[in-house]
Amino acid sequence: MAGVSIPTADVLLSRRVQEMVLKGEEPPPLYICRDDDTEDVSSALSSIPVIDLSLLSSSATICEQEEELQKLKSALCSWGCFQAIGHGISTSFLDEIRQVTRDFFQQPMEEKNKIAKGVKDFEGYGADPVPEEGQSLDWSDRLFVNVYPEDTRNSKFWPESPAAFRDVLEEYTVKMKTFTEIVSKAMAKSLSLEENCFLNQFGERGPLQARFNYYSCCERPDLILGLKPHADGSGYTIILQDDVEGLQVHKDGKWFTVPTISHALLVLMGDQMEIMTNGMFKSPVHRVLTNSERERISVAMFYTPEPKKEIGPEEELVNQERPKLFKKVEGYADTHWDYYQRGMRALHVAKV
Numbered sequence: 001m002a003g004v005s006i007p008t009a010d011v012l013l014s015r016r017v018q019e020m021v022l023k024g025e026e027p028p029p030l031y032i033c034r035d036d037d038t039e040d041v042s043s044a045l046s047s048i049p050v051i052d053l054s055l056l057s058s059s060a061t062i063c064e065q066e067e068e069l070q071k072l073k074s075a076l077c078s079w080g081c082f083q084a085i086g087h088g089i090s091t092s093f094l095d096e097i098r099q100v101t102r103d104f105f106q107q108p109m110e111e112k113n114k115i116a117k118g119v120k121d122f123e124g125y126g127a128d129p130v131p132e133e134g135q136s137l138d139w140s141d142r143l144f145v146n147v148y149p150e151d152t153r154n155s156k157f158w159p160e161s162p163a164a165f166r167d168v169l170e171e172y173t174v175k176m177k178t179f180t181e182i183v184s185k186a187m188a189k190s191l192s193l194e195e196n197c198f199l200n201q202f203g204e205r206g207p208l209q210a211r212f213n214y215y216s217c218c219e220r221p222d223l224i225l226g227l228k229p230h231a232d233g234s235g236y237t238i239i240l241q242d243d244v245e246g247l248q249v250h251k252d253g254k255w256f257t258v259p260t261i262s263h264a265l266l267v268l269m270g271d272q273m274e275i276m277t278n279g280m281f282k283s284p285v286h287r288v289l290t291n292s293e294r295e296r297i298s299v300a301m302f303y304t305p306e307p308k309k310e311i312g313p314e315e316e317l318v319n320q321e322r323p324k325l326f327k328k329v330e331g332y333a334d335t336h337w338d339y340y341q342r343g344m345r346a347l348h349v350a351k352v
């Protein structure tokens with residue numbers, strides 16, 4: 001038909017979903033990806049396990065510690081994720097992070113575009129590059145920044161407005177670094193491994209990268225996803241949700257909604273932890289639904305081994321019943337860092 005052109009992915013990715021919604025535009029066809037009839041969403045009572053990290057500290061009894069470690073192992077071997085409570089980060093501080101995130105996205109486009117990313121880059125405000133042609137697009141905008149180690153930060157991508165954003169993110173980074181130390185040790189202990197083994201694989205300079213997600217309201221939640229099904233290429237990811245549900249984890253052929261708990265952090269295994277545990281911990285496929293009434297925000301913190309580090313299955317987890325499932329994978333050049341950067345699953349390159 002002469003005169004009618006359907007916008008391409010490149011054109012759409014240079015625009016913001018939030019902008020289309022504010023202008024009252026119809027969702028373009030490239031965002032349409034799901035056929036609800038084929039979806040199998042679980043209404044089962046079983047849900048993502050909740051782990052109380054305070055029960056893993058030396059102030060808890062040995063019996064409490066053992067019990068919580070068993071729960072942790074079972075959660076990661078079956079679900080590949082858990083909701084962490086008792087982590088020592090106050091609800092009021094978590095609320096502050098949620099608030100600066102909302103305040104950032106509520107600003108005029110002009111302000112946000114001061115830290116816009118290039119179409120093919122990762123850092124900055126915008127949309128992810130699409131790794132494969134023909135993939136549907138996500139109904140979300142995001143801000144992605146390196147936060148640790150400090151010398152990898154690009155201050156030009158750290159918002160100056162809202163005024164509190166930088167300080168809050170800096171404080172959150174410090175807390176996340178401590179959190180990853182606690183959780184990495186607990187995961188090792190749950191598998192009866194030396195407590196520092198995963199931390200040694202990540203390395204002292206294992207990067208933390210923050211992704212602030214904004215899911216605008218969507219008039220067709222039956223057809224459009226906030227984030228399409230994917231597994232994270234990270235070591236593991238720590239997700240702070242707001243009070244709007246939307247995140248779902250795939251398990252046993254069904255989708256399970258992650259309940260919102262205001263003081264909890266969802267810890268979700270990525271491909272690198274699946275490799276390091278020789279497949280014992282699962283890196284679950286997950287997705288985000290859209291919502292016609294309320295927008296949603298989340299903050300995902302990706303924790304990844306140092307880019308140049310070689311990682312592989314812990315030797316103690318390789319035995320006759322569980323032969324080595326993965327090769328060692330190096331950092332650069334088509335290996336773990338490369339795949340993580342492209343947002344693709346690393347597992348298929350790492351299989352023995």
Ligand SMILES: O=C(O)CCC(=O)C(=O)O
Pocket residue numbers: 211213227232239241247286288297298299300
């Ligand atoms: O928004 C969420 O809850 C999940 C985000 C996520 O899966 C990601 O950023 O990789």
Ligand SMILES: [Fe+2]
Pocket residue numbers: 230231232237286
């Ligand atoms: Fe994810």
